[in-house]
Amino acid sequence: LxxxxxxxxxxxxxxxxxxxxxxxxxxxxxxxxxxxxxxxxxxxxxxxxxxxxxxxxxxxxxxxxxxxxxxxxxxxxxxxxxxxxxxxxxxxxxxxxxxxxxxxxxxxxxxxxxxCVELNLSYQDLGDPFQQENFSRILRRLIRVERLQLINNSLTDLSSICLPRCRSLNLHRNHLTCIRQLPKLPALEHLCLSENSISTLRGLGALGTSPLHSLTLRSNPVNYIQDYRAR
Incomplete structure (x- = not known):
């Protein structure tokens, strides 16, 4: 550390x-x-x-x-x-x-x-494979976290992570390209994905089993596809 x-x-x-x-x-x-x-x-x-x-x-x-x-x-x-x-x-x-x-x-x-119930792990500057590995190790241990901020960490894929109790997740300004790269979030209510590189809504159905109330996708390429808001 x-x-x-x-x-x-x-x-x-x-x-x-x-x-x-x-x-x-x-x-x-x-x-x-x-x-x-x-x-x-x-x-x-x-x-x-x-x-x-x-x-x-x-x-x-x-x-x-x-x-x-x-x-x-x-x-x-x-x-x-x-x-x-x-x-x-x-x-x-x-x-x-x-x-x-x-x-x-x-x-x-x-x-x-x-x-941990509430945690902010933003701005970690993960520039070495050792650091990325340690970051993933910590995320896998967050079995009770309910509110989590992971802002500006250059994250690309969290699909191997499970956050069983997370209700609010902030992934603003990362490098995610699709919704399938999100962690497993069975209890998710609020999700922020603004300023990523998400270009498709494919995988959105995976959040259908979560009690999702709000989803923020502003400043993503997906904003410019036809019928974006309706879909």
Whole structure:
């Protein structure tokens, strides 16, 4: 995990606050996103621990589901990069990998994604296959999430993901090309797909089994097909 995790617990009925300095005022759902700078507002005031991942804090009981916008851009370690180039003897490399895996497991026990109900994983800048793999791993653990924001993550295919309790999903500004690339969403009520690359309505029937109330497809190529609104 990159050293830029920040946020506080948000147990209210609104989307978690965004802690991106560049996008703190952008919200597709027209809900103001702000940063709480109060020193007594929670376990992780952003002014003090803005660039520190929560696993690195000493004497802290913070869990992943207590963060407003955790950064999950985990990439290869220095040892992994060396192992790619065969610069480290095999046995030494295996020993280092075992030690690193033990530490990584301890950190993942703190993530607690299974208990997340509201989560904002926007603007993750997933530029390495390691980061994309870690992002998918976290999405698969969100078995209780109800409101999820995945804005501007360059996502192309989430069809292997299942979000059984998700009622509101925001996929604004990604790289989806069709509705079939969505996760499995049996409880979905509100879906935002604005500013993607969706050019066809094929696969829309898959959402017919969900209690869908609202669907946003603005700024997609599909807006310009004949009888778009009627269909």
């Amino acid at each position: 990159s050293p830029s995790s920040s946020g506080v617990n948000t147990s209210s009925g609104s989307f978690p606050k965004s802690h991106s300095s560049q996008y703190s005022e952008i919200s597709v759902t027209h809900t103001p996103l702000s940063v709480d700078q109060s020193p007594d507002s929670g376990i992780l005031p952003s002014s003090r621990f803005r660039f520190v991942s929560w696993q690195r804090l000493e004497e802290s009981d913070v869990k992943g589901d207590q963060l407003s916008c955790p950064r999950v851009r985990e990439g290869p370690s220095v040892e992994d990069l060396f192992l790619r180039k065969d610069d480290i003897p095999l046995e030494r490399g295996r020993r280092k990998r075992r030690e690193e895996e033990g530490q990584r497991w301890e950190e993942r026990l703190q993530e607690n994604w299974e208990n």
